[in-house]
Amino acid sequence: MDTPFIPGPQQRKAQAIFSQAIEILITAVVKAMGYSAIVFVIMIFYFLMSEGIAAVGEVPLSVLFSARWYPIEGYYGILPLIGGSLLVTVGATLFAVPIGLATAIYISEIAPRWMREVLKPIIEILAGLPSVVLGFIGIIALAPQLRVLLDLPTGLTALAGSILLGLIAIPTIVSVAEDALDSVPRSYRDAALAIGATRWQTIMRVTLPAARSGVLTGVMLGVGRAIGETMTVMMVTGNAPVMVRSLSAILMPTRTMTATIAAEMGEVAKGSVHYHVLFLIGVILFLISLIVNIIASAMVFRVKKRAERILS
Amino acid sequence: MDKIVIEDFSIEYSDGTESLRHINLHIPANQLTVLFGPAGGGKSTLLRSINRLNDLADVKSTKGQILFDGINILDKKVDVINLRRKVGMVFARPVVLPFSIRRNLTYGFELAGVRDAVLIEESVERSLVQSALWDEVKDRLDEPAISLSGGQQQRLCLARSLIQQPEVILLDEPTSGLDPISTLKVENSLQDLKQDYTIVLVPHSVQQAARTADTAAFFLQGELIEVGIGAELFTNPTESRTQRYIEGRYG
Numbered sequence: 001m002d003t004p005f006i007p008g009p010q011q012r013k014a015q016a017i018f019s020q021a022i023e024i025l026i027t028a029v030v031k032a033m034g035y036s037a038i039v040f041v042i043m044i045f046y047f048l049m050s051e052g053i054a055a056v057g058e059v060p061l062s063v064l065f066s067a068r069w070y071p072i073e074g075y076y077g078i079l080p081l082i083g084g085s086l087l088v089t090v091g092a093t094l095f096a097v098p099i100g101l102a103t104a105i106y107i108s109e110i111a112p113r114w115m116r117e118v119l120k121p122i123i124e125i126l127a128g129l130p131s132v133v134l135g136f137i138g139i140i141a142l143a144p145q146l147r148v149l150l151d152l153p154t155g156l157t158a159l160a161g162s163i164l165l166g167l168i169a170i171p172t173i174v175s176v177a178e179d180a181l182d183s184v185p186r187s188y189r190d191a192a193l194a195i196g197a198t199r200w201q202t203i204m205r206v207t208l209p210a211a212r213s214g215v216l217t218g219v220m221l222g223v224g225r226a227i228g229e230t231m232t233v234m235m236v237t238g239n240a241p242v243m244v245r246s247l248s249a250i251l252m253p254t255r256t257m258t259a260t261i262a263a264e265m266g267e268v269a270k271g272s273v274h275y276h277v278l279f280l281i282g283v284i285l286f287l288i289s290l291i292v293n294i295i296a297s298a299m300v301f302r303v304k305k306r307a308e309r310i311l312s
Numbered sequence: 313m314d315k316i317v318i319e320d321f322s323i324e325y326s327d328g329t330e331s332l333r334h335i336n337l338h339i340p341a342n343q344l345t346v347l348f349g350p351a352g353g354g355k356s357t358l359l360r361s362i363n364r365l366n367d368l369a370d371v372k373s374t375k376g377q378i379l380f381d382g383i384n385i386l387d388k389k390v391d392v393i394n395l396r397r398k399v400g401m402v403f404a405r406p407v408v409l410p411f412s413i414r415r416n417l418t419y420g421f422e423l424a425g426v427r428d429a430v431l432i433e434e435s436v437e438r439s440l441v442q443s444a445l446w447d448e449v450k451d452r453l454d455e456p457a458i459s460l461s462g463g464q465q466q467r468l469c470l471a472r473s474l475i476q477q478p479e480v481i482l483l484d485e486p487t488s489g490l491d492p493i494s495t496l497k498v499e500n501s502l503q504d505l506k507q508d509y510t511i512v513l514v515p516h517s518v519q520q521a522a523r524t525a526d527t528a529a530f531f532l533q534g535e536l537i538e539v540g541i542g543a544e545l546f547t548n549p550t551e552s553r554t555q556r557y558i559e560g561r562y563g
Binding site: 187190191201 | 394476
């Protein structure tokens with residue numbers, strides 16, 4: 001009977017100290033992990049800045065913001081690259097958002113259960129497809145088709161990039177938006193149907209607005225993925241840093257910021273002007289995705305605040 | 313006169329829950345019919361079949377007929393939207409839409425494409441008077457509906473189901489979340505509404521069933537055990553299962 005069933009006062013005190021110590025330790029570890037995300041982001045930004053900021057001193061701003069990218073001869077105009085990225089991203093968004101939302105609505109609101117069970121895993125597989133594979137399909141299948149169909153000199157255009165980036169964004173949009181639609185309480189749909197709304201009216205006027213913040217998050221995450229994507233666009237957009245001057249640029253080869261970094265970083269001399277400019281492009285890319293994310297969370301936040309205001 | 317006649321109606325969900333077997337029930341016009349019994353007995357399922365709200369649920373099979381003024385509403389050719397305008401429904405938890413009080417009421421008109429401003433304005437007042445809410449909200453129709461109390465929200469939902477002048481009102485435990493005073497208000501307005509409407513109520517307690525029923529139907533595990541005139545059924549039921557439920561022995 002060395003260990004009594006009921007702990008004595010001495011033992012209880014020891015246990016209390018021990019559990020308190022564990023509590024403090026776990027809190028500290030979790031806190032550190034939480035902060036580490038912020039630290040990493042700041043470190044990445046610092047790394048990019050430390051290499052990229054030099055470019056601003058080495059290259060005059062008038063050259064940096066010119067329309068010609070030809071680093072071998074000292075032309076470091078990054079506007080065509082920014083334009084290329086925007087063009088491809090906007091194209092991808094226009095392609096992916098309607099299809100993604102329609103798919104999400106179909107899966108969550110219209111499809112019978114067995115169909116839902118088939119579709120959801122397929123979409124998730126699509127999300128896991130390596131972008132190189134998509135780029136490969138783009139080169140082999142999509143680009144030649146586009147060339148013949150639209151009678152172009154080459155099928156490797158911004159349009160091909162947009163379509164493939166759209167395919168990358170769609171699974172993200174679908175699965176996040178579908179989750180949001182799915183979490184709208186059934187009572188909302190019942191109430192709308194009971195006062196004589198058609199199924200379409202219920203979806204468009206009740207379910208979709210109720211799921212707005214989640215749907216928006218899905219769209220933003222999808223667009224974010226499209227902006228940062230490198231491999232696919234490098235393979236299918238033709239990689240010609242041409243200034244975007246009109247809408248017809250969508251049918252011409254273009255080059256994005258990500259593709260430029262990926263293609264040229266391997267061959268550039270470390271510490272050279274070209275090297276620094278590539279880092280500067282990285283900084284700009286970083287800022288753009290930061291802005292997109294801030295806009296997204298601000299929109300979600302505003303929607304939430306409005307809902308809370310009404311509910312309070 | 314029977315407004316709704318349910319003939320040998322059976323329904324089965326694909327997961328096997330809350331099915332109904334061979335239900336025969338006459339729901340008289342301008343009366344309050346109560347469907348009561350322990351949970352899982354199929355009361356809500358029957359209610360949701362009358363306005364075809366079960367269409368979107370996972371129903372494996374339905375058999376039999378539900379005749380509404382002599383027309384079988386389970387027929388595929390029936391215009392479901394039109395049916396739902398004739399059969400209003402109020403749910404257990406008040407579902408107010410995130411609009412003003414007025415727009416909550418007029419939303420059904422909006423969906424139906426009715427634009428007659430005079431008709432709409434009159435209907436708003438009539439429906440709120442009928443649901444005993446008019447005096448409390450007449451000065452603040454443009455405030456958000458969510459600012460109303462729970463009892464007021466439920467009466468707003470009642471008003472919303474009344475505004476398009478349905479012929480039948482279905483209520484699925486409409487007072488389960490309400491305090492006794494609000495419950496009394498809702499029950500009183502239901503008694504007044506009987507003059508103009510046929511009411512089918514799933515009450516949340518036996519006491520409410522006994523207080524309100526003109527006709528009462530007792531459901532147990534998917535079967536209709538007993539139907540009778542309210543006053544008789546609650547004082548002198550013929551089935552022992554009904555008797556024991558009313559006495560509170562189970563359920």
